[in-house]
Amino acid sequence: MVSVMTDARQRVIFDLKRQSVRELNQFLHGDLGGIQEVLVENPDGAHSLAVGLNAPVRVDIGGHAGYYAAGMNQSATVVVHGNAGPGVAENMMSGRVEVSGFASGGAGASAHGGLLIIRGDAGLRCGISLKGADIVVGGEVGSFSAFMAQAGRIVICGDAGDGLGDSLYEAVIYVRGTVRSLGADARVEPMSERDHNAVRELLFAAGLSHASSEFKRIASARSLYHWNADARQSY
Amino acid sequence: MCGIVGLLLKDASLRPRLGELMVPMLIGMTERGPDSSGMAVFAEAVAGDRRKLSLYCAQSGFDWRALQAAWVGRLGEAQFDINANHCIVTTSADLGRARKFIAAEYHDVHVLSAGRSIDLYKDVGLPAEVAERYGFTRLSGTHLVGHTRMATESAVTTENAHPYTAGEDWCLVHNGSLANPGSLRRKLEKLGERFESDCDTEGACRYLHWRLSSGESLEQAIEHAFSDFDGFFTFLMGTRDKLALVRDPFACKPAVVAETDEYVAIASEFRSLAHLPGVKHATVFEPKPAQVYAWSV
Numbered sequence: 001m002v003s004v005m006t007d008a009r010q011r012v013i014f015d016l017k018r019q020s021v022r023e024l025n026q027f028l029h030g031d032l033g034g035i036q037e038v039l040v041e042n043p044d045g046a047h048s049l050a051v052g053l054n055a056p057v058r059v060d061i062g063g064h065a066g067y068y069a070a071g072m073n074q075s076a077t078v079v080v081h082g083n084a085g086p087g088v089a090e091n092m093m094s095g096r097v098e099v100s101g102f103a104s105g106g107a108g109a110s111a112h113g114g115l116l117i118i119r120g121d122a123g124l125r126c127g128i129s130l131k132g133a134d135i136v137v138g139g140e141v142g143s144f145s146a147f148m149a150q151a152g153r154i155v156i157c158g159d160a161g162d163g164l165g166d167s168l169y170e171a172v173i174y175v176r177g178t179v180r181s182l183g184a185d186a187r188v189e190p191m192s193e194r195d196h197n198a199v200r201e202l203l204f205a206a207g208l209s210h211a212s213s214e215f216k217r218i219a220s221a222r223s224l225y226h227w228n229a230d231a232r233q234s235y
Numbered sequence: 236m237c238g239i240v241g242l243l244l245k246d247a248s249l250r251p252r253l254g255e256l257m258v259p260m261l262i263g264m265t266e267r268g269p270d271s272s273g274m275a276v277f278a279e280a281v282a283g284d285r286r287k288l289s290l291y292c293a294q295s296g297f298d299w300r301a302l303q304a305a306w307v308g309r310l311g312e313a314q315f316d317i318n319a320n321h322c323i324v325t326t327s328a329d330l331g332r333a334r335k336f337i338a339a340e341y342h343d344v345h346v347l348s349a350g351r352s353i354d355l356y357k358d359v360g361l362p363a364e365v366a367e368r369y370g371f372t373r374l375s376g377t378h379l380v381g382h383t384r385m386a387t388e389s390a391v392t393t394e395n396a397h398p399y400t401a402g403e404d405w406c407l408v409h410n411g412s413l414a415n416p417g418s419l420r421r422k423l424e425k426l427g428e429r430f431e432s433d434c435d436t437e438g439a440c441r442y443l444h445w446r447l448s449s450g451e452s453l454e455q456a457i458e459h460a461f462s463d464f465d466g467f468f469t470f471l472m473g474t475r476d477k478l479a480l481v482r483d484p485f486a487c488k489p490a491v492v493a494e495t496d497e498y499v500a501i502a503s504e505f506r507s508l509a510h511l512p513g514v515k516h517a518t519v520f521e522p523k524p525a526q527v528y529a530w531s532v
Contacts, residue, residue, distance in 0.1 A: 123486070
C-alpha cells in the first residue's frame with residue numbers, strides 16, 4: 001500500500017523527488033476510492049508517468065515528462081504542465097491528454113480514441129498509425145506526421161513538415177499553415193460543412209479560437225488501396 | 236541507444252564548477268548507456284607552442300613515470316599529470332613525433348586526444364563509476380562533451396567508447412548507428428587517416444575533421460555528411476571555443492537543449508538537465524532535424 005499525501009483541495013500529491021514512478025503508477029492502477037485529482041510534483045523528465053490508467057481521474061504533471069507519458073490512457077485526463085518526451089499518449093484508448101509545451105516525436109502514435117492536445121509544437125511522426133483518436137496541435141508538426149494513419153482526426157494550427165499523411169488510410173488531417181510536402185497518396189480536398197464542424201468542435205475542445213475557414217483538409221486519395229502493377233515502385 | 240550530454244558555461248564564475256554541474260547530467264543518462272562513458276573537457280588553452288595529449292593505458296599500475304623519463308630523453312621536457320589509467324602530458328614536443336614514439340614503443344598506450352584546450356577521459360563501466368574513477372566533479376573549464384554508451388555494433392572497450400577525436404581540439408560523440416562505417420573508413424584511410432578502434436563513430440569523427448581541415452565550414456561538412464553517412468545520428472561536437480549539435484533528417488535519436496544567460500546544456504533527455512540551476516526558467520527546445528546548432532564560449 002502506498003502512503004499518500006493530500007493538499008487543501010483533497011488532491012493526492014506524489015513528489016517524485018521522494019517517491020518512485022512505480023509507486024505513482026501502482027497507486028493510479030489501484031482502487032482510487034473516489035479520489036478525483038492527483039498532482040505529480042518534480043517529474044523532472046521521468047519516463048512512463050501515468051501510463052495505463054483506466055479510471056476517470058485527473059492527473060496533473062507539474063513539469064516536463066519523459067518518454068511515453070499517459071501511454072495507453074483510458075478514461076483519465078492527464079495534463080503535462082511542461083514538455084513531453086517521445087510517445088506521449090501513445091496507444092491512448094479514451095480520455096484526454098494535454099501538453100502545455102512541446103511534444104517530442106511520435107505523439108499520439110497508434111492512439112485508438114480520446115483527445116490529445118499539444119499546445120506547443122509536435123515533433124516528427126505525430127499521429128503515426130493513428131487508429132481513431134483526435135489530436136490538436138497548437139503549433140507545428142514535424143516530418144512524417146500521420147504516416148499510415150487509419151482513423152481519427154488531426155488538427156494542425158501551424159505548419160507541417162515533409163511527407164505529411166504518407167500512405168494515409170481513413171484518418172483526416174486539417175492544416176492551418178503551410179505543408180512542406182505531402183506524403184504519397186495524401187491530397188488536399190475541399191472542406192465540407194462536416195469538416196468545418198469537425199475543426200470547430202476540436203478547436204473548441206482545445207480552447208483555441210482560429211476560424212475553421214483557415215484550415216484545409218488533407219485525406220487519402222486511396223490510390224494505394226489496391227496493388228497497381230504498373231506503378232513500378234514509383235511511390 | 237546511447238546518451239549524449241554537453242555543457243557550455245557562458246558565465247565565467249561557473250567555470251570552476253563545470254565538472255560538478257556535469258556529473259549529474261552524465262549519471263542521468265545511465266539507462267541509455269551503462270557500458271562505458273567518457274568526457275572531453277575544454278579549458279583555457281596552454282601557452283605558446285605547447286600542446287596537451289590525453290593518454291590512456293588499460294594496465295593497472297602502468298609506470299607513467301618510466302614513460303615520462305623515456306619521453307624526456309627522446310622528445311624533451313614534458314609535464315605528466317597522472318590520473319589512474321589516464322595521463323595528461325603537456326609538452327612542446329612535435330605531436331607527430333610524440334605519436335610515433337608512443338605507437339612504436341608503447342603498444343598499450345593510446346593517445347585519446349591532442350590539442351591546446353582539450354583533455355579527454357573515457358573508460359568502461361557505469362557513468363557513476365567512471366566519473367568517480369577520474370574525479371569528474373573536480374574538472375573545470377569552459378565547455379565539455381560527454382557520452383554514455385550502450386554498445387550495438389562493436390565491443391565494449393575503452394577504445395570503442397566516446398568521445399572520439401581527430402587532429403587537435405576536435406571531438407565528437409554519437410547517438411545512433413551508421414550502416415556504412417567500413418566504406419567511410421576505407422575512403423579516409425586512403426587519405427592518410429589512421430583508425431584506432433572498430434566503432435562506427437570514429438569514421439564520422441575523422442570524416443568531419445577531414446572536411447573541416449580541408450577548409451569547409453561545419454555547416455558545409457555536415458551537408459556532405461548527410462549524403463555520405465548512411466544511418467542515424469545525433470552528433471554533439473566540441474572545438475576549442477564551440478559546441479555544435481546536429482540530428483539526421485529522420486531525427487530518430489533525441490536531443491533537448493536548455494539555454495539560460497549562464498549556460499547552454501544539451502542532453503538526450505530532459506531528465507539529465509533537471510538539476511541545473513535556473514533550468515525552470517531556461518529556454519528549452521528540441522533541435523530540429525538536419526539543422527546545425529552551434530554555441531560559442
